[in-house]
Amino acid sequence: MKFLVTGTAGFIGFHLAHRLLAEGHAVTGIDAMVPYYDLRLKEARHARLAESAAFRPLTLDLADAARLGAVMREEAPDIVIHLAAQAGVRYAMEHPESYIHNNVVASYALAEACRHHPVQHLLVASTSSAYGANTSMPFRETDAVATPLNIYAATKLATENIAHSYAHLWKQPTTAFRFFTVYGPWGRPDMALFKFTDAILRGRPIDVYNHGLMERDFTYVEDLVEAIIRLVPCRPEIGKPVGSGDSLSPVAPYRLVNIGNANPVRLLEFIAAIEQATSRRAERNMMDMQPGEVLKTWADSSLLQALTGYRPTTDVATGVAAFVAWFREYYGV
Structure with missing residues (x-):
């Protein structure tokens, strides 16, 4: 099939594109190619993908609607998977305009492009941050989400709502999925695993927020990719839910799906896994909770399993070890 994937120089987009090409x-x-972090890492990801003749890289701001429309017309993809976004909770405190442009305006432009050049299935990435201040655990796709705690979450909720309205108005089959703390090789330098590993290997202290009293539903990137691949043929159809817990819209061919390990892990356990993989002890700089953060995330992955027969299973020790091995090799540490 012909896929158009946004964000292929990014962490998750790279892994998904690599799998599709394989x-x-x-x-x-x-x-x-937004310079939110080291562009050399993004360029290295695209260089790896370009080893396949079936990969065509394009440097393009999705908010450029005219150029995006031309790409959609020329490429005529069967499937579009939208992973490009401005990520990061803390960065949003200082640069909210980047999130409005790269998440809201860009997603709107892509929805418009798919309106004029319909595809078999549009799949759109969202985030567990969308659950905001919700305290009922585990998080279910049918939970109300009216309390985002940061601009990143607010813009990803806007992306979901744009996707739903376009699915309703133009009958474009659309699946949105909420990721839960994805990690693994080729990860982003702004994420905790990358920063902790780098600091520990170089003998520097790590900043541990809320004194480590947080939990995250860590999801290994290859598990995430497997889930996305399996969701591609699961096109939503109005009036055809898979069960009582389905998030299928009553008015649009639209569905929301969690992709998470369904197993929250304490931050201190996560740090212990890094220490085990690096064979070094971390020097901890205990800090207070940061604005916009949540204490705990926990995915209910039963809908994903009902749709695909699959749910993520990689444990943190295995996933962290894989990341540390990649980090050592890539950076020669």
Whole structure:
């Protein structure tokens, strides 16, 4: 099949595109190459993907609606998977305009492009941060989400709502999925695993927020990719839910799906896994809770399993060890 994937120079987009190419699909990869972190890492990801003749990389700001529309017309993809976004909770405190542009305006432009050039299935990435101040655990797709705690979450909720309205108005089959703290090789330098590993290996202290009293539903990137691949043929159809817990919209071919390990892990346990993988003890700088953060995330992955027969299973020790091995090799540490 012909896939158009946004954000292929990013962490998750790279892994998804790599998997699609390995399975024999053609992939057009769009990335704006925003210098939010070291562009050399993004360029290295695209260079790895370009080893396949079936990969076509395009540097493009999705908010450029005219150019995006031309790409959609020329490429005529069967499937579009929208992973590009401005990520990061703390960065949003200082640069909210980047999130409005790269998450809201860009997602609107992509929805418009799919309106004029319909695809078999549009799949859109969202985040567990959308659950905001919810305290009922585990998080279910049918939970109300009216309390985002940061601009990042607010813009991803806007992306979901744009996708739903376009699915309703133009009957474009659309699946949105909420990721839960994805980690693994080729990860982002702004994420805790990357920063902790780098600091520990270089003998520097790590900043541990809320004194480590947080829990995250860590999801290994290859498990995430497997879930996305399995969701591709699961096109939502109005009036055809898979069970009572389905988030299928009553008015649109639209569904929301959690992708998480369904197993929250304490931050201090996560740090212990890094210490085990690096064979070094971390020097901890205990700090207070940061604005916009949540204490705990926990995915209910039963809908994903009902749709695909699959749910993520990789444990933190295995996933962290894989990341540390990649980090050592890539950076020569």
